[in-house]
Amino acid sequence: HSVVRNALFCLETATNEKENHVYTKALLAYAFALAGKEEKRKALLGSLEKEAVKKDGSVHWQRPGKEPEADLLYYRSRAPSAEVEMTAYVLLAHLTTQPAPSQEELSFASLIAKWISGQQNPNGGFSSTQ
Numbered sequence: 001h002s003v004v005r006n007a008l009f010c011l012e013t014a015t016n017e018k019e020n021h022v023y024t025k026a027l028l029a030y031a032f033a034l035a036g037k038e039e040k041r042k043a044l045l046g047s048l049e050k051e052a053v054k055k056d057g058s059v060h061w062q063r064p065g066k067e068p069e070a071d072l073l074y075y076r077s078r079a080p081s082a083e084v085e086m087t088a089y090v091l092l093a094h095l096t097t098q099p100a101p102s103q104e105e106l107s108f109a110s111l112i113a114k115w116i117s118g119q120q121n122p123n124g125g126f127s128s129t130q
Contacts, residue, residue, distance in 0.1 A: 008035055015040060022051050022061050026086040029093035041093060048090055049108075058115035059108065060087045081127040084119050087112060 011031055014020070020028070029044035052059050062083050079087075091112040094105050101109065119126055 004035075008037070012037075012040065015044065022048065022064060023082060023086045025051075026061065026089040026093070030089045030096065033093045033096035036098060038097065041097065045090070045093060054111075057111065058118065059111040060115040061090060078119050078121070078127055084116065084126055087116060091116065 011028060014024070015028055025044050025048050029041055029048060032038075032040040032044065048061065051061060051064075053062055060079070060083065062079070091109055094109040094112065095101055097105070121127070
């Protein structure tokens, strides 16, 4: 459909921007995954992997310039909702591929899922409703 084609063209143009925020890249990666644009999806995921925070056997993304959290013995703060959302979009982009995600992608996705599950509150919810 022409509207979808034009929207994808607009998104492809956006990927050529010199500076894209990590949140934008996460959304674009998922959008291209849904659209079946495998090369764009892989390129964005490769770029995102370079910006990933790998810590304690998990992987997530955070806003650029954010101060690192202090590790306190008995308290672990939860990430802001935007960081949970963008990390979840990256996870979706990894898992939304045809015919199916590779074993390598599934292994990486499990590290992302580990971080996301650690962001749940005691009631099983998250700071974000996304």
